[in-house]
Amino acid sequence: MTADLVLTGARVRTLDPERAHASAVAVRDGLIVGVGDADDVRDWTGPATEVVDLAGACLTPGLVDSHSHPVWGLEMTTGTDLSAVRDLDGLRAALASASRIDGWVIGYALNHNAFGGRPLDRSLIEDAVQDAPAFLRLYDGHSALVTGAALAAAGVTGPRTFAQRSHLATDADGRLTGHLVEHAAMDLVAQVMPRPSYDERRARLVELLASMAATGLTGAHVMDLGDLELVGAVAEDTVLPVRLRFAPWCMPGACEETLEELVAWQRRGGRHWRVGGVKFFMDGTVEGGTAWLEHPDFHGQGTEAFWPDPVAYSDAVRHLHRAGVRTATHAIGDAAVRHVLDTVESLGPDGRLAHRVEHIESVPDDIVPRFARLGVIASMQPPHTAYTRADRSDEWSLRLGGERAARAWRLRDLRDAGAVVALGSDWPIAHFDARAVLAMAQAPRGAASARAGLTGLQALEGCTAHAALAAGEADVAGRIAVGCRADLTALAVDPVEAPADEVADAPVRLTVTGGHVVHRDNV
Numbered sequence: 271m272t273a274d275l276v277l278t279g280a281r282v283r284t285l286d287p288e289r290a291h292a293s294a295v296a297v298r299d300g301l302i303v304g305v306g307d308a309d310d311v312r313d314w315t316g317p318a319t320e321v322v323d324l325a326g327a328c329l330t331p332g333l334v335d336s337h338s339h340p341v342w343g344l345e346m347t348t349g350t351d352l353s354a355v356r357d358l359d360g361l362r363a364a365l366a367s368a369s370r371i372d373g374w375v376i377g378y379a380l381n382h383n384a385f386g387g388r389p390l391d392r393s394l395i396e397d398a399v400q401d402a403p404a405f406l407r408l409y410d411g412h413s414a415l416v417t418g419a420a421l422a423a424a425g426v427t428g429p430r431t432f433a434q435r436s437h438l439a440t441d442a443d444g445r446l447t448g449h450l451v452e453h454a455a456m457d458l459v460a461q462v463m464p465r466p467s468y469d470e471r472r473a474r475l476v477e478l479l480a481s482m483a484a485t486g487l488t489g490a491h492v493m494d495l496g497d498l499e500l501v502g503a504v505a506e507d508t509v510l511p512v513r514l515r516f517a518p519w520c521m522p523g524a525c526e527e528t529l530e531e532l533v534a535w536q537r538r539g540g541r542h543w544r545v546g547g548v549k550f551f552m553d554g555t556v557e558g559g560t561a562w563l564e565h566p567d568f569h570g571q572g573t574e575a576f577w578p579d580p581v582a583y584s585d586a587v588r589h590l591h592r593a594g595v596r597t598a599t600h601a602i603g604d605a606a607v608r609h610v611l612d613t614v615e616s617l618g619p620d621g622r623l624a625h626r627v628e629h630i631e632s633v634p635d636d637i638v639p640r641f642a643r644l645g646v647i648a649s650m651q652p653p654h655t656a657y658t659r660a661d662r663s664d665e666w667s668l669r670l671g672g673e674r675a676a677r678a679w680r681l682r683d684l685r686d687a688g689a690v691v692a693l694g695s696d697w698p699i700a701h702f703d704a705r706a707v708l709a710m711a712q713a714p715r716g717a718a719s720a721r722a723g724l725t726g727l728q729a730l731e732g733c734t735a736h737a738a739l740a741a742g743e744a745d746v747a748g749r750i751a752v753g754c755r756a757d758l759t760a761l762a763v764d765p766v767e768a769p770a771d772e773v774a775d776a777p778v779r780l781t782v783t784g785g786h787v788v789h790r791d792n793v
Contacts, residue, residue, distance in 0.1 A: 272316030273298045274785055275756070278308050280329040281764060284750035285735050295329065297756040300785035305750055322793055327779040328764040330730060331748050332488025332757030333704040334737035336649050337628055337694030339411075340478055340514065340702075341496030344471050346407060347698045349376030353409065355384050362398040365406075372464040375404040379698070380415070381657065382408060382557040382665045391441070392417050392448030405463055407456075409657065410555040411699055414456050416448045424459045433523035434551075435560065435576045452554055452576070453521075468500070475504060483511035483781045483789045485703040488757040491649075491694065491741060492516045493549045493598060493628065495535075502540050510542035511781070511788035513757065515741055517547035517598055522577045524586055533593045542784055546741060547626075548590055550583060550599040551576045552606035556631065557665045561603035567669040572603060584613040587625070591617050596742060598626040598649065604633050604674075611640050624690070626740055629654075632670060632677045642688035647740045649692045652707055653700035655679055658716030667717045678718040681711060685728050692740035693732030704733060708765050709774035726766040726773075756785040760793070 273296040282292040282305070289305060296304030296314035304311045315321060339346065350368040355361045361384055368375050388394070395404065396417050403420040407413075421427070428446065429438050436452035450456045466474070482490070495518035504510065518535055520528070538545045552575055554560025559571035566573050577583040587597050601607045607630055614625050626647040631654070641648050658664045658678065667675040685691050693711055695702050711729035714721055724732065738748025746755050760780035765773050781789035 271298065273303060273311070273314035273319050275782070275787070276311050276315050276319055276321045277329060277758070277760075277780070278311070278321065278323050280324040280327055280760065282329045282750060283730070283764070283766060285331055285731065286749040286751040288751065292750070295750060295758065297782070297785045300756055302750060302752055302754050302756050305752060320787075322780065322787075324760050324779060324793055327760040327762055327793070329750070329758055329760045330765065331734040331750055331759070332781070332783065333486045333733045333759045334489040334491070335482075335487055335694045335697070335702060335704060335707070336491045336692035336733070336737045336740055337493055337651055338490040338697045338702060339494055340482070340490055340492060340512070340697065341475065341501060342494045343698040344474050344478070345466065346411060347378050348466055349378060351379055352377045352406065353379035353381070355380060357384055357386060358388070358394060360384065362395065365395055365398040365404070368399075370402065373402060374420075374464055375399045375402050376463065377404070378407040379409045380406050382410070387665070387668075390415050390439070390447065390449040405459055408558070409699060410557055412452055412554045412560065413558045414450045414459070416450060416459050418448065420459050421446060421448065424462045426458050430455070430458070433578075434521055435554070435574055435578055451558055452560060471497070472500060472504060475500065476508070479510060479512045480789070482702050483783065484778060485705055486759040486761060486778045486781055487512050487702065487704045488759060488781060488783045489513035489515070489737070489747075491737070494519060495545075498538065501543050505540045505543055509784070509786045509788065511783055513783055514543040515547070516543070516545045517549040518545065519549050519551075520586055520590075521551070522579070522582065526589070529586060529589045532590065533595055536595055547596040547598055550587070550597060552580075552583065552599050552601040552610055553603050555602060556669050559669070561631070562601075562606035562609075563603040564605045564608070568671055569669060572669075575606065575609065580609055583609075584616065587613050588617060591620070591623060591625070594622065596623050596625060598628055600628045602629045602631045604637065607633050607637055611637065611644060611646060614644050614646050624739065624742065626692075630684075631679060632674045633680065634677065638680060638683050639687045641684055647690045647692055648684045649694065649740060650679060650681055651694050651696045651700060652679070652681065652710035652714060653695055655710060655715045655718040656700070658718070660716055660719045662717050664716065675717050678716075678721065679714055680721065681714070681724055682722040685724060690736045690739050691724075691728070691732050692736045693729065705761075705774050705776055705778075707733060709770040712773070713770040723770075726768070730765050756782055758782040
C-alpha cells in the first residue's frame with residue numbers, strides 16, 4: 271500500500287511519549303500510517319502520493335479550539351461590528367452610520383466598557399438610530415441592548431418570568447431599559463429580528479471554516495447544537511476543513527424526556543462532524559452581573575445561579591453521567607465553579623468520563639487543586655483576558671474588586687496543580703485565530719497580565735493533547751502517532767520555543783484535516 275500524503279522536511283513535534291521528534295509523516299485514508307524520517311516513509315510513496323516538503327516548518331498535531339460557536343456565531347455576528355467602539359460617543363456615531371437590515375439596526379461585539387460605568391439604557395442610543403428597532407449584542411453574548419421600537423416589535427411591554435435566571439432590566443420607575451439579560455430575555459426580541467437566509471448562512475459557514483483552517487485550526491468543540499442540517503449539507507458537498515464536535519444545551523426546566531433526547535442526540539454525526547457531550551450554564555458573566563459569586567460584586571449582584579434550583583442542575587448532570595454522556599458547564603464565578611465540582615464529586619470515582627468546566631475566570635486557592643483530584647477538565651479562553659485592563663479599571667475588574675480580580679484566569683496555577691487545561695477562543699466572543707490562543711496563553715493580557723502564563727509546550731498541549739482529553743479522544747487525536755487521525759498543523763516557527771509575539775504572527779504553512787490538505791501557503 272502507498273500513502274495519500276507524505277510530509278517531509280519538517281520539525282515534527284509529535285507530543286507522543288514514544289517518539290517526541292521526527293521529520294516525516296505518511297497519511298492514508300485519513301489516518302497517520304508512518305512517523306519517522308525520510309527513509310522511514312519512503313516505502314509509503316507511490317505514483318499517486320502527494321509529497322509535500324515543509325522546508326523546515328514545525329509540524330504539530332492539528333490545533334483544536336476547545337470552545338467555539340462557528341454556526342450559532344453566524345447569527346451572532348450579523349450586522350455592524352461594534353468591537354472598535356470605545357465610548358458612548360463612538361457608539362452613537364457608529365449607529366448613526368450603520369446600514370439597516372430590513373429597517374433594523376443590528377450590531378454585535380459591543381464592549382461593556384464603552385458605557386463608562388453608566389447603566390445600559392435604550393435612551394442612550396434611540397436618537398442615534400432615529401427610533402428604529404435596534405438590537406445590539408454585548409461582546410459576551412449574554413446580554414443585549416435594544417430600543418423601544420424593538421421591544422414593541424416583539425410585543426414586550428413589561429417584565430417576564432423565565433425558567434432560567436434571566437430578566438428584562440427596569441429602572442427605578444419600572445420602565446423597561448432595553449437591557450436584555452441572558453438568553454431567554456434576548457430570545458424574545460431575537461425571534462422577530464431579520465435573519466440571514468439559508469444561502470447566506472451556508473456561504474458564510476464555508477468562508478468561516480476556511481478562514482479558521484488558515485490559522486492552523488483542524489477542529490473545534492462547538493458549545494451549542496447549531497444548525498446540523500446546514501452543517502450536514504455542507505459536509506456532504508465538500509470536506510469540512512475544521513472538524514466540528516457539537517454539545518447541545520441543557521437548560522433549566524429540562525425534564526427526563528428532554529434529557530433522554532439529549533442522550534439520543536449523541537448518536538448523530540457525519541464526515542468531520544458529530545454530536546458529543548451536553549452544555550450547561552451555571553452562571554452568566556461578570557460584566558453582566560450574572561456570574562454566580564460567593565460574595566456579591568460591587569453592584570450587589572452575582573449571588574444567584576443560572577439554574578434557579580442548583581440541585582436540579584446536579585440531578586441533570588447525574589442523569590447524563592449514568593447514560594455515559596460527558597458534560598461541559600459554563601461556570602465563571604467562584605460559586606458556580608464550586609457547585610460544578612461538588613456535583614462531579616458526588617458522582618463518585620468513575621474513570622469512564624471526564625466532565626468539563628468552561629471559562630473559570632476567578633477562583634480562590636482551595637478550588638484549584640480540586641480539578642486534578644476530581645479529573646475535571648478546565649476549558650479556558652486566553653483571549654478573554656484582552657477585554658480587561660492591566661490597571662483593573664475595566665468593568666470586569668471593578669465589579670469583582672481587587673482580591674478577586676487578582677485571581678484572573680489561573681491557567682498556570684491549574685496546570686501546575688496537575689489539571690488538564692484545554693484552550694479555546696469562544697468565537698465570536700474573541701477571534702478564532704489559533705495562534706492568538708497559543709500566544710495569549712503564554713502572555714495573558716489585562717487583569718491577568720501579572721500572572722504567569724503557560725510555557726510554550728503547555729500552550730501547545732492545550733490546543734492539542736489536552737483538547738483531545740477534553741473530548742475523550744486521546745486514543746485517536748492530540749498526537750502524531752501511527753493510528754491517530756491525520757489532523758496536522760505546520761507553522762513557520764516552533765510554537766514551543768518561539769516567543770509569544772512570534773507565535774501570534776507565525777505563517778501557517780499547511781493545515782491537514784482528516785488527511786485532506788485544507789490550507790497551504792508556500793509549500
